[in-house]
Amino acid sequence: MKIGVCGTGRMGSSIAQRLMSVGHEVGVWNRNSAKTGPLTDAGAKAYASPAELVEASEVIVVMLLNDAATEAVYRGPNGILKSKLAGKLVIDMSTVRPDTMQTIGAAVAQQGAAFVESPVGGSTGPAKEGKLFGLVGGAKADVTRAMPVLEQLCRRIEHVGELGSGATMKLAVNLPLLVYWQALGEALTICKPLNLPADRLIDILSDTAGTPTAMKGRGAVIAKVLGGAPLGETAFGLSAAKKDLATAVQFGASIHAELPVTASALACFEEAEAAGLADADATAVSTRWAKRPSAKK
Template identity: 65%
Template sequence: MKIGVCGTGKMGSAIALRLIEVDHEVAVWNRNPDRTKPLIDAGAKQFGTPAELAGACEIVISMLLNDAASDAVYNGPDGLLTAELNGKLLIDTSTVLPETNVKLGSAVVAAGAGFVECPVGGTVGPARQGKLLGFAGGTAADVARAKPVLEQLCRRVEHVGAVGAGATMKLAVNLPLLVYWQALGESLAICKSLNLPPEKVIDILSDTSGTPVAMKGRGPDIAKLLAGETIGAPAFAISAAKKDLATAVRFAETQHTTLPVAASALACFEKAEAAGLGDADAVAVPVFWANSSATSRP
C-alpha cells in the first residue's frame, strides 16, 4: 500500500521505518528536507509538499509537533487540503487539542476523504517495534479502514469515539505520568540529605505502590542522571512533554474545569525548559528538580 508520512521528527521517522519494514511503499515529507535523508536511504520517496505527497498516496499519516504545525500542514499553501483527496484516508497521530482535530477532520471529510485521529502512547522504541497504544477517533467505517495499518504500528488500538475523543484520551493518558516525573523530583529532593547512592534511592522508590510502569524501565536512566552520568538519545523531550501538559490544561479550561496539579507540574517543566533542558529527556525533570531544590536551600 502507498502510505505517506507527513512530519519526520523522531516519532514520524520511527513510524515511517516501521511501515517500510512491513512492506509498504512509503513516501515522506518534512518541513526540513534534511530530516528525511535516513528514510530515503531506507527506501522511502521524498516529496516537496504535503499536497504532492497526498496526491501520490492512498493513506497519509501525519505526526506533527503541535496545533500550529497541524494547521500549517493542512491549511497552508500546498497543504494537504489543497490536494485532490477524494477517496483517500488521512490518519493524524499528532497530540493536539481535540477541537483542532474536529476542525481538520471536518475539512478533510468535506474534501471527500476519510479522517481518523489516532494519537499514540509510546516513544521511539515502541514505534519501531509496532508496539504503540493508539486512541482512535472517527466514524466506525473510517476506523475500520484505518485499523489494518494502525495494527501494524500499535500493540493495541482502541476506538474511543468520534473525532476529538482520541485527542482527549491521549491528553488524559499523558497527564498522570508527566505529573509523576515532577512528583518524583520532589521525592528525590527530600531524600538528598540521606546521602544514599542514587541507584539505591531509585530502587527503593521503584518498589512502591505509587510507582508507574514507566519507572520500572526508566529508573536506571534516572539513577545515572542523578550520578552525573549521561544517558542515550531522548525518547520524549521535555519541550514536547511541556507542550502536552500545556495542551491538557488548555483543553480543561474549554471544559469549564481546572487541573491544578497538572498546572503546577507544567510550571516546573517550563522552569526546566528555561534552564536549557528543552531537548533533554523528560526523565531529566525529576533530576533537575532534586538538584535545583538542593542548591536553592538556605
C-alpha cells in the first residue's frame, strides 16, 4: 500500500519506519526537510509539500506537533486540503484539541475523503515495534477502513466515539503520567535528607503502588541522571509534554472543568523548558526538580 506520513518528528519518523518494515511503500513530508533524510536513506520517498504527498498516497498518516501546525499543514497554500482528496483515507495521530479534530475532519470529509483520528499512547520505541495504543474517533465505516493500518501500528485499538473523542481520551491518558513526573521530582526532593544512592532510591519508589508502568523503561535512566550522568535519549520530548498539559488545561476550561493539579504541573514544565530542557525527555522535569536549589533556605 502507498502510505504517506505527514510530519516526521520523533513519533512520525518511528511510525514511518514501522510502516516500511511491514512492507508498505512510504512517502514522507516534513516542514524541516532535513528530518526526512534518515527515512529517505532507508527507502522512503520525500515530497515537497503535504498536497504532493497526499496525491501520491492511498492513505495519509498525519503526526504533527500541535493545533497551530495542524491548521497550517491542512489549510496552508500547499496543504492537505488543497490536494485531490477524494477517495483517500486520512488517519490523524496528532495530539491536539478535540474541536480541532472535529473541524479538520469535517473539512476532509467535505472533499470526499475518509477521516479517522487516532492519537496514540506510547513513545518512539513502541511506535517502531507496532505496539502503540490507538485512541480512535470517527465514523464506524471510516474506522473499519483504517483498521488494517492501525493494527500494524498498535497493540490495542479503542474506538471511543465520534471525531474529537480520541483527542479527549488522549489528553486524559497523558495527564496523569505527566503530572507524575513532576510529583516524582518532588518525592525525590523530600528524600534528600536520607542520602540514599540514586539507583536504590529509584528502585524503592518503583516498587510501589503509585508508580506508573512508564517507570519500568525510564527508572534506570532517571537514576543515572540523578547520579550525575548526562540526560539520556529523548523518548517523549519535554516541550511536547508541556504542550499536552497546556492543551488539557485549555480544553478543560472550554468545558468548565477545573484542572488545578494539571495547571500546577504545567507551570513546572514551562519552567524546565525555559531552563533549556525543551528537547530533553519529559522525565527531565523530575531530575531537574530534584536538583533544583530550594527557593527558601
